[in-house]
Amino acid sequence: MSAPNKSYDPVEVEALKPEEIAARLDEALAAIAAAADLEELREVKVAHTGDRSPLALANREIGALPPHAKADAGKRVGQARGRVNQALKVRQEELEAERDARVLVEEAVDVTLPYDRTPAGARHPLTTFMERVADVFVAMGYEVAEGPEVEAEWFNFDALNFVPDHPARQMQDTFFVQGNGTEGDESGVVLRTHTSPVQARTLVDREPPVYVVCPGRVYRTDELDATHSPVFHQIELLAVDEGLTMADLKGTLDHMVRALFGPDMKTRLRPNYFPFTEPSAEMDMVCYVCRGESVGNPDRPCRTCSSEGWIELGGCGMVNPKVLIACGVDPEKYSGFAFGFGIDRMLMFRHNVEDMRDMFEGDVRFTRPFGMEI
Incomplete structure (x- = not known):
């Protein structure tokens, strides 16, 4: 071989x-x-x-x-x-x-500079934008209403038609305040999950007609990442009067969007469900960057709206009669509408902020470019 x-x-x-x-x-x-x-x-x-x-x-x-x-x-x-x-x-x-x-x-610091020189400061853009939105409604005759951030569960849920077994009541969504410090002893007090309890308090304290806008800080058990935070900001409006309809709601929201983003902006309403409004809708506005021209146009993609042509703003609708009854308002005589959206995400849209955490870290390099607008 x-x-x-x-x-x-x-x-x-x-x-x-x-x-x-x-x-x-x-x-x-x-x-x-x-x-x-x-x-x-x-x-x-x-x-x-x-x-x-x-x-x-x-x-x-x-x-x-x-x-x-x-x-x-x-x-x-x-x-x-x-x-x-x-x-x-x-x-x-x-x-x-x-x-x-x-x-x-x-990034060198000159330690020989006079110690008593005060650098120019800047207002936080969240504060500035929240006040700007509130001013739009104040100019329409609304009042600014405020309420506690540590809220009674009745105002946060029950008065707003959240049934006892509603998922939002569970610990994965809500921060509950314990009664005597022992586990499982809940006091019926929560960190408010939305600014809607301010609306309920307003209806309880006042006789209609009521026109209020409610800005403020809210809390939910979300993880802190680029698009979520356990502490964020909302602004909501409530109008209760005789003869209000969805047409009044649509006209009010159209005015808000045009005042904030330009006179040529358009909106649309999509049916949805919320416990405290009926009928309910999601409100979208046309993308303020591409004005809808990116839809079906691969040569002009839009990151802001993902080439869908619309940006979701928030939920709205006619106040549920059950909410009016819970707050002592006669639904046979009065009707109302409500709307709310997140300030933080809207600020991200307007100024191309990619990471929500930048808003809360306290770095002056983030706030200073927004200046001292009052």
């Missing part, structure tokens, strides 16, 4: 030739050296060390070689990839040192 012919090479792989490996290595080293910042270096790393990089693809071709050729090709590719990784490490350290040195210069 004859011995195997080890000199016979049935496969020749172009990507594994020494000159090809050397060329790919030179390309990678040149790209690494040319990276001007850490972002460019990350792109270079993906291009030259990722799963689809030339050296990674060449490494996969080693299996196609005859046994006696694999070791040499593997060593050649391995050394090239090792040099690329080492060059990446060195260049990253260089760019990080440059970045740190630049930050030290750009």
Whole structure:
């Protein structure tokens, strides 16, 4: 029996030739050296060390070689990839040192400046925007109403037609205040989950007609991330008078949107369900960035509305007669409408804020560009 012919090479792989490996290595080293910042270096790393990089693809071709050729090709590719990784490490350290040195210069504090100089401050944009929205309704004859943030469960839920087993009452949505500090002893007091209890308090305390707008801070057991917070802000309006209809609600909301976003803005109402209004609707306004022109137009995508042409503002509807009865108002004589939306998310829409956490961290670099508008 004859011995195997080890000199016979049935496969020749172009990507594994020494000159090809050397060329790919030179390309990678040149790209690494040319990276001007850490972002460019990350792109270079993906291009030259990722799963689809030339050296990674060449490494996969080693299996196609005859046994006696694999070791040499593997060593050649391995050394090239090792040099690329080492060059990446060195260049990253260089760019990080440059970045740190630049930050030290750009954000340096001159401790020799006079200590009594007071830098220009800025109002928080949430405060400014909430007051701007309230001013729109004050100009229409509404009053600003306020209420406690630690609220009785009756005002927060029962008076607003939330049935006892409604999901919003559960611990996953609501912060309950314990009675005597023992687990399970709830006092019937919560951190308000919306500003609607201010409306209920207003109806209990006053005789119609009632026209109020209720801005304020609310609480829900949400995780803090880029688009959610356990503490956020809402503004709601309530109108109760004789003969009010959905047409009055639509006209009021149209005026608000045009006052805040421009005279050519349009709105629409979509049927929905809320316990405290009947009928209920979700209100949308046409996207103030693309004005609806991104719909079906792949050449002009819109990040603000995801190319849908509309932005959801909040819920609205006619006040449920059960709410009026609970607050001592005769539903046979009076009708009303209500509307509410989140201030924080609206601020994100208006000013392209990508992370909600920036609003609550107290960094003056976020608030200062909004200035001292009063």
